Amino acid sequence: MQTEDLRLDGNAAGGVLRELFAQEMTAALGTCAGCGTTGAIGALLEYGHDMGTILRCPHCNSPVLRIVRASSQMRVDLSGILFLAIPMAGSVA
C-alpha cells in the first residue's frame, strides 16, 4: 500500500487527541512552527501507522504533532506547534 493511500486528516485523530488533551481538539486552531500558518487541527494531514500518528501541515508538510504509542507510554512531540487555541467545551463553533 502506498503512503498516499494512508493519508487522512486530523479528524481521524480526534479520538487519540481527546485522550491526550481531554478536550475536543479538531476545531482547535494550531500554528505551524515550520511556516507560521494557522489552521484547524482537523484540517492537518494525518499519516497513520501501527505505532502512532503524525499530523503534518497542509501548507509546508512539516510535522506538527507526533504521537507514538510505546509499550506503556504515549510519547508526544509537540515541537511542531507554535501556538494552540482551543475552543471551550459547549461553545458553538
Add this chain to the structure above:
Amino acid sequence: MNEAAGERVAAATPTPPRLEWRVATVVSTREETRRTRTLILDIPQWPGHRAGQHVDVRLVAEDGYQAQRSYSIASAPAEGTVALTVERLDDGEVSPYLCDVLHPGDGVEVRGPIGGYFVWEAARKGPLLLVGGGSGVVPLMAMLRQHARSGPAARAEVPVRLLYSARTLDDVIYRAELEQLADPPHVEVAITLTRAAPPDWSGYHRRIDRAMLEAVSWPPSAEPNVYVCGPTPLVESVATLLVELGHTASRVRTERFGPTG
C-alpha cells in the same frame, strides 16, 4: 428547530471531559446497498452528538488483539439513537464484522462522539453545500437529516445542495430517502455516477470536475459553508477546485475517508 434552540442544544451538551469506551447495543440493522449496512445503536450515557461527528469502534479478540476504526454518525442529533453506516471492505478487520456478524441485541465497544471541525450546526448562517464521494456521504446525511428537522423558516434561510458521487446507481446510499428529502430550491440533490449509468439516467455521469462544481455550488459571494467528505483524492481535488473558483479555504471543511476497514 429554530436557530436559538439550536444554540441552546449545543450549549447544553458540552464535550464530556473523558472519552470512555462503552458497550453499545445493536437495536436494529438495515442493508443500504450491496456493500453498506446501517447499524442503529443504543449507547448508554450518550451525551448527544453534532451532525458530522464520528465514533471510534473497537473490537478485541480473545487473545487481546485490538482493532479500532472510526465511523461517521449518519443520524440527526435529535433522533435519540445513533446510526452508523458502514462500508464492507472484504479484506478489512472491522467492517466485515460490523456488516456481516453483528445482530440486533449484540454489544459492540464504541467511544464518542468525536469531532468539532467537520461539524455543521443549524445556527450556522449561509447556504450549505455538501459534496460527498462513496461512503463519504454518511456524515453529510446527518447534516441533511438535521436540516430536514429544522422548521420551515430555518430551512428557507439555509438552502442545501448535495453533490454525491457514486460508482453506480446501486451504490447510492440512502437513495430513496434522498429522493424524498429533495425539495428544490430549499434542498437540491445532484448525483453523479462514475461507472455504469442506466440508459435513462438524467444525472451527471463523470467524475466531479470544475464545471460540475460551478454548476452545483453557489457563487463565492453567497458565502456557502462547504463540507467535503470522501476518499482522499476526491476530497483534495474538490477542495482545490472550490478554492480556485473563489471560495474561502476556511469555509471549505474537509474529511478524508481512508481504505482502512
